[in-house]
Amino acid sequence: MKYDKPKIGVYICHCGMNIAPKVDVEAAVEFAKELDHVSIAREYKFMCSNPGQELIKNDIKELGLNRVVVASCSPRMHEPTFRKACEKAGINPHYFQMANIREHSSWVTRDSEKATAKAKDLVAAAVARVAYHRPLHSREIAVKKSILVIGGGIAGMQSAISAADSGYKVYLVEREPSIGGHMAKFDKTFPTLDCAACIMTPKMVTVGQHENIELLTYSEVVSLEGFVGNFKAKILKKPRYVDEDKCTGCGVCMEKCPTKKIPSEFNERLCNRTAIYSPFPQAVPKTPVIDPEHCRVLAKNKRCGACEKFCDAGAIDFEQKPQYLDVEVGAVIVSTGFKVIDPTPLVNYGYGRYPEVYTSLEFERLNNATGPTSGKILMKSGKPPEKVAIIHCVGSRDVRYRKYCSRVCCMYSMKFAHLVREKTGAEVWEFYIDIRSPGKLYEEFYSRVQEEGVHFVRGRVAEVTDIPDNQEGFGRLTVVAENTLTRRPKRVPVDMVILSVGLEPAEGSGDVARLVGISTDGDGWLTELHAKLAPVSTPTGGIFLAGCCQGPKDIPDTVAQAMAAAGEATSLLSKGTVSTKTEISYIDPDLCAGCQTCLNVCAYSAIKFDAGRGVSVVNEALCHGCGSCSAVCPSGAAGVKHFTDKQVMEEMEAILN
């Protein structure tokens, strides 16, 4: 087929009712027919459908079209669809151009005439541009058959297990001394009330023992370079001061450590730990770490070494230094999780002021068999509460803090209510805005808790105060709210208040996002490629998301997403190769003066200087086609394929005429 003279086909999509009634599609078709080089112009209800694509393919074959323009939606979703159709019909996929007359015209223009005029302009621009398109070809590059998972909560663990089971080498990096994440802190899980440890511990053991998983706890990823299929990660292994190979996990060191009064992070600071510690009894690995800030030897340079003296295995090593590990992986799964909202700024709930006000995570520990009270629900006085209030939506659904619904709080609040009723028989008052229980067996759980005699009051709590209203309130806390169903103020004296705090992205998740080259949304959650159709992928090839780092979700959703992320990562790598991008920059060696300005602006380190020839050269595998080099090149040697000056100028000319 000869390409010297363009023969263009133009297809204008109705997109059901999204484009058609606003844009006069017929008029646009008539307009397109008159444009230079246009052989045929058609309209169709859904161009992206199979018959729509067949239309293009047939015209290419029968009319000998060598260029195609589709005027429809944003290219984000369907440019690949139409390019593939062109390719199947035998022309280079880059002989295609898309005009976005939906997001850029019909959806955003009130006036039908104006919308039609704009649609015509956009079609004219696409036609003018496509005439100057050049065929582009990509290359296949071999991939590394290994995966890096960042974050070892239930999401990261599940991703690692799923990927490792299918034969891939997995590096699982966790910054804490043990894997397990938040789920390890829970005692029961809603709505089935399975024991979290019973379902979690086997997974932790699997991760620890899997032949394909290299577990790197107390470690952090410090840099990631490369591109889909070929990443190089640098991992910092923080010194544990305990030799993992020698330690048997017997725990004598922790018994002997004299520094015992350090608030335990794992127990939400409700009880203390020692300077050498393992966060919880089922920790994986069992090897403890020495906290260098509190250890007498490491922090104060004192002579102590109790742990060293009593360690039969000789595993204590105060001389350990940070280690850096370089690994090569084909894909990365980010599963950095969440943290709970700190309710301190919501002063009217009295957190930090009144000792019997707890966050939900604190209550999880209070209720946990391995927690500070061995699972007994007790107040600081040591007595069980007789009346407990649970306040929903603390920090969530609040324009002053977090606008969104954190999705899990209603359900865990009801789990708490059930556990309080079961363990103490105390009266429970739940203060809610709306009950959100959409999930398998969730609504049933809500009914069950209601039947158990839990009081539900619809109303956001105004304040928790220690000012008693009457004799019953003396020495207690009073929860003040409006019951919006009875339209009466409600003041309930209670012994204990649990704040159902919402979720926020984990500390440092923004840093991880920057490190791997993905973006975060306004609330700090990591952004997926497509909210519905690509929920575990990201715009950066080879980087996937699992669990709460992408947004609040419960354990079933987290596990499903973790498996999905592993599936996506392994399906990417199982083919063995990835195609290079085509829309990347090139540097014309005949024009390049060797000034190297482009080297400094390239964010992907994709340009190297070839000293022999005295010119800069683009590494096609690394280049993302951002165009920075092209913008700064003083000699005009650097350009971006598919975005040449000629193509862009023709497009603009057509719009401006």
Next chain:
Amino acid sequence: MKYGFFPGCSYSSAAGYRESIDAINRLFGIQLVEIPDWNCCGATALFSLNEFKALALTGRLFALSQASGFREIVTVCNACYTTLRKANQILSNNPEIVSKINEDLSKEGLSLEGEFSVRHYLDVLYNDVPEETWSENLTERLKDYEVACYYGCQFTRPWGDIDHMEQPTILDRFIERLGFLPVDHSARTICCGASHAISYAKECRLLISRIIREVRAKGGRVITTICPLCQFNLDSGQKGISNPIPVPFFTQLAGLALGINASELGLDKLLVPINRILSRKL
């Protein structure tokens, strides 16, 4: 230190407020220059009935202040403070309302333009009078006075800029600077009933007694307020209560700390007499 001053309806009428404010001003040379021909601020009531009229009323105050050369207006009442601030915020964001108000004001030869700031007298005493000036002038040792600070509703809410909206501490810090012992309590910003104390006396008695009980439970022997209506409600609302707690204005306590004679501070006008405590200590 010279400020435009909006006395509002309670500066003169509140018991002992005027006397103590004037006494402090004399001592520190603070000049509160009364805005000439000032009118009612409309309080909270007018805003809920007719916002434009309320803005015209307050707009006139700003225009008068501007005419006498003051861009900073000091008030001694929480209601004036929040009303003027609210008006100021609305006016500075709505030039069309301002031009409508200016049409009316032009009949008086007045006009309203530019920025204003509205400040509470507590803000002036705490932030503008340097800490050293206070420490140099304090004469009394008052460490044994457990004072509960009561802020009322309109000083920090909805603003939250001068201090924390729900848990303010500026008055506690001020009282501490004077040498008193502030007590921690939970009634700092809870409702005293405001003007409803007159129309719903029974209900408001409950609100007032809640504040009094809380202060007593936390060991406060004096309650100090920064708002004339709070002061009136808390002072008058203790009728019939045994061992009532005196409720002096913050300016009266400041006067005492500065060694000003109790009679000059209008302390004898308090309904719950403070003499018993005073005579023991001074």
